[in-house]
Amino acid sequence: MSSEWPVIPLGQVIEHRKEFIEIDDLQAYKRCRVQLHAQGIVLRDVAQGAEIKTKKQQVCRAGEFLVAEIDAKVGGFGIVPPDLDGAIVSSHYFLYEIKWQALERRFLDYFIRTPAFREQVGAKGTTNYAAIRPKDVLDYKIPLPPLTEQQRIVARIEELAAKIEEAHSLRQQSSAECDALLRAMIFEAPSQLTAMKELVQLREPDVAVQKDEVYQFAGVYCFGRGVFKGQKKSGMDFAYPRLTRLQAGNFVYPKLMAWEGALGIVPAECDELVVSTEFPVFTVDESRVLPETLDVYFRTPSVWPVLAGESTGTNVRRRRLNPTDFLNFKMPLPSMAAQLRLREVKHKIDAIKQLQNETTPALDALLPSILDKAFKGEL
Numbered sequence: 001m002s003s004e005w006p007v008i009p010l011g012q013v014i015e016h017r018k019e020f021i022e023i024d025d026l027q028a029y030k031r032c033r034v035q036l037h038a039q040g041i042v043l044r045d046v047a048q049g050a051e052i053k054t055k056k057q058q059v060c061r062a063g064e065f066l067v068a069e070i071d072a073k074v075g076g077f078g079i080v081p082p083d084l085d086g087a088i089v090s091s092h093y094f095l096y097e098i099k100w101q102a103l104e105r106r107f108l109d110y111f112i113r114t115p116a117f118r119e120q121v122g123a124k125g126t127t128n129y130a131a132i133r134p135k136d137v138l139d140y141k142i143p144l145p146p147l148t149e150q151q152r153i154v155a156r157i158e159e160l161a162a163k164i165e166e167a168h169s170l171r172q173q174s175s176a177e178c179d180a181l182l183r184a185m186i187f188e189a190p191s192q193l194t195a196m197k198e199l200v201q202l203r204e205p206d207v208a209v210q211k212d213e214v215y216q217f218a219g220v221y222c223f224g225r226g227v228f229k230g231q232k233k234s235g236m237d238f239a240y241p242r243l244t245r246l247q248a249g250n251f252v253y254p255k256l257m258a259w260e261g262a263l264g265i266v267p268a269e270c271d272e273l274v275v276s277t278e279f280p281v282f283t284v285d286e287s288r289v290l291p292e293t294l295d296v297y298f299r300t301p302s303v304w305p306v307l308a309g310e311s312t313g314t315n316v317r318r319r320r321l322n323p324t325d326f327l328n329f330k331m332p333l334p335s336m337a338a339q340l341r342l343r344e345v346k347h348k349i350d351a352i353k354q355l356q357n358e359t360t361p362a363l364d365a366l367l368p369s370i371l372d373k374a375f376k377g378e379l
Contacts, residue, residue: 004377005145011138013103014065014096018134021059021088025050030087032060034068037075038113041066041084057088058095063105065096065112065137072132073122079109094134103142104150110157111142114371143375153374160370167363171356178349182296185342191332199289199333200251200282202323205242207274211235218246218273220253222260224299227252227270243274244281249291251282253298258321259308263298265291280323289333292343297331 023029026049033044041060060066062085068076069092080087089095098105111117120140121132145153209215212235219230227246246252248271253263255278265284275281284291297303307321307329334342373379 005143007141008144009138010096010140010142013099013142013144014108014138015099016134016138017064017095017097019058020056020091023049023052023055023057023088029057030084032066032080032084032087032089034066034071034076034078034093036071038078038118039075040078041080043084043087052088054090057090058093060084060087060089060095061097063098063100065098065108067094067096067132067137069093069131072137073130075118077112077121079105094137096137102147103144104147104154106154106158107150108142110154110371111375114368114375116375117142143377145377153379156379157370157374161367164363164366171360175353175356178352179299182342182346182349183300185338185345186293186297186332186334187300189334189338191334193330194288194333195327196329196331197327198285199294199331200284200327202327203244203250203281203283205244205277207243207245209235209238209241209243215243215274216272218252218266218270218275220257220262220264220279222257222262224261224264224301226264226295226299227266229270229273238276240276243276244279246270246273246275246281247283249284249286251284251291251294251298252279253321253326254279255320255322258326259304259319261299261301261304263307265295280326290336290339290343292346293334293339296342296346303331 028046028048029052030046031044031052032041034041060080062080062082064080066078066080066089070076098108117140121136144150207215214232214234216232217230218227220227246266248266248268250266251263252266252275284294308319370379
């Protein structure tokens with residue numbers, strides 16, 4: 001904290017407000033909840049009064065400081081946003097009015113996200129009792145420059161935060177445009193509708209399960225997010241007698257979730273992992289189709305409803321894509337020359353995305369660094 005600013009107890013600039021209303025069974029009420037790690041206040045639900053068991057509740061006002069009695073030590077606090085004005089909370093929350101003549105609400109909103117504040121909250125009470133008391137909050141310390149300086153600092157923080165958000169948005173836009181380019185290289189190129197049975201071959205499970213062995217499983221995310229490294233499981237923890245050991249470049253999907261985009265090529269980091277027999281695994285005939293082509297095609301959202309039509313089952317959530325139906329499914333197959341161009345472009349795009357992933361933590365760390373400087377008087 002800046003040595004030039006007075007450091008005062010919060011109780012000098014906020015006031016605990018403890019007012020309760022009686023819930024009307026015939027009225028609907030917004031209920032809010034506090035997200036952990038100082039991530040703010042959000043709507044929990046809208047409930048009829050008859051559904052609310054505790055009939056005495058507190059009413060939040062926009063701009064108040066809301067603290068969760070039990071979760072405060074893990075960042076369960078924030079400023080009530082305008083859309084939750086009038087929302088209710090139980091007696092396990094504390095509400096504080098902010099004396100706006102002395103404390104800029106947004107200045108407090110940013111300060112409570114800093115380690116300087118979080119450490120004070122964590123230090124209160126004993127390790128055996130996680131809850132805090134209303135007076136504890138009033139005793140927390142805050143650096144308090146003049147109101148005009150608070151407003152200047154807030155404006156500067158928001159200016160820099162907007163630039164960080166713009167950088168995140170540009171990355172997302174760039175990623176979406178790269179994905180669109182790859183898809184165009186399949187869907188807008190001359191192609192021939194080709195059955196999957198001409199391009200891939202179903203593998204038989206090749207691992208006999210031993211009860212005393214431990215197996216590293218893989219999984220497939222929905223919505224085109226690819227194959228990932230899953231849990232380790234003992235052979236005693238599941239009933240499958242056989243598994244399939246993946247090889248990098250295989251194509252795999254779960255029968256139950258394929259229609260939600262859970263399909264993909266096995267990446268190098270998932271080589272030698274295993275999947276159950278609920279996951280059909282295919283070798284790819286690379287003389288006809290490149291793994292990159294399959295990966296791009298089956299990660300395309302417009303393809304998933306078509307797969308849903310091939311899936312069996314009356315319950316939409318229980319539809320299954322059986323291997324026979326998948327092998328009869330037809331996809332547009334570009335020429336090998338076009339696929340090789342796609343491979344080249346995809347490798348370059350993957351390298352860019354990898355670099356973005358590696359630098360994302362540094363980008364995410366910018367705002368905490370900005371807040372640290374702000375409350376040291378260095379911004």
